[in-house]
Amino acid sequence: DAEITQSPRHKITETGRQVTLACHQTWNHNNMFWYRQDLGHGLRLIHYSYGVQDTNKGEVSDGYSVSRSNTEDLPLTLESAASSQTSVYFCASSGLAYNEQFFGPGTRLTVL
Amino acid sequence: EDKVVQSPLSLVVHEGDTVTLNCSYEVTNFRSLLWYKQEKKAPTFLFMLTSSGIEKKSGRLSSILDKKELSSILNITATQTGDSAIYLCAVCKLLAQKLVFGQGTRLTINP
Numbered sequence: 684d685a686e687i688t689q690s691p692r693h694k695i696t697e698t699g700r701q702v703t704l705a706c707h708q709t710w711n712h713n714n715m716f717w718y719r720q721d722l723g724h725g726l727r728l729i730h731y732s733y734g735v736q737d738t739n740k741g742e743v744s745d746g747y748s749v750s751r752s753n754t755e756d757l758p759l760t761l762e763s764a765a766s767s768q769t770s771v772y773f774c775a776s777s778g779l780a781y782n783e784q785f786f787g788p789g790t791r792l793t794v795l
Numbered sequence: 796e797d798k799v800v801q802s803p804l805s806l807v808v809h810e811g812d813t814v815t816l817n818c819s820y821e822v823t824n825f826r827s828l829l830w831y832k833q834e835k836k837a838p839t840f841l842f843m844l845t846s847s848g849i850e851k852k853s854g855r856l857s858s859i860l861d862k863k864e865l866s867s868i869l870n871i872t873a874t875q876t877g878d879s880a881i882y883l884c885a886v887c888k889l890l891a892q893k894l895v896f897g898q899g900t901r902l903t904i905n906p
Contacts, residue, residue, distance in 0.1 A: 714892045725883060726896040732894065742891070773837060777892055783829065784894060786837035
């Protein structure tokens with residue numbers, strides 16, 4: 684069965700460290716998205732990609748970067764982790780013609 | 796700026812009650828509105844609405860879109876404890892695949 688996975692599921696890191704969160708989907712979807720979820724804010728879009736070599740900034744992109752070298756993966760990098768980036772991170776994907784997005788299980792990141 | 800607002804933010808009811816969750820939006824170039832259910836994990840898709848006035852139904856859940864009022868409601872009848880979750884509303888824009896989410900409604904069903 685096709686799926687979308689994230690790793691690690693839990694991560695604790697220190698302020699200033701570089702952190703990379705992995706997202707891998709086997710739906711063969713062109714579109715991939717990264718969100719963060721914080722209490723009172725719902726899901727906020729960090730970065731997204733419509734295909735290989737395409738990346739775009741979302742509403743809360745400062746301090747984050749992504750790269751898309753193949754269809755299956757969209758890793759999210761925190762260049763220098765800050766305590767304000769403590770959050771739950773969700774990756775999602777969708778096909779070309781559909782709006783419905785499928786979500787990964789999430790990564791809980793704590794920055795101390 | 797695009798905005799999606801859900802109300803109430805939190806709701807506690809007894810098992811068997813009927814609940815109505817609201818979602819309003821201010822979005823340019825509206826394409827569709829989606830509802831998701833989120834338990835202690837990833838959001839799961841419930842409905843996608845594109846046409847005004849056409850009800851979508853799945854078991855005890857139903858939803859309808861009102862494009863004139865720029866809003867949607869999600870109804871849950873005969874609620875069960877398993878309906879306890881955060882319900883998220885999101886809007887998709889024309890010519891874009893990204894979603895704009897509301898803050899979510901936390902629904903708690905007490906036995």
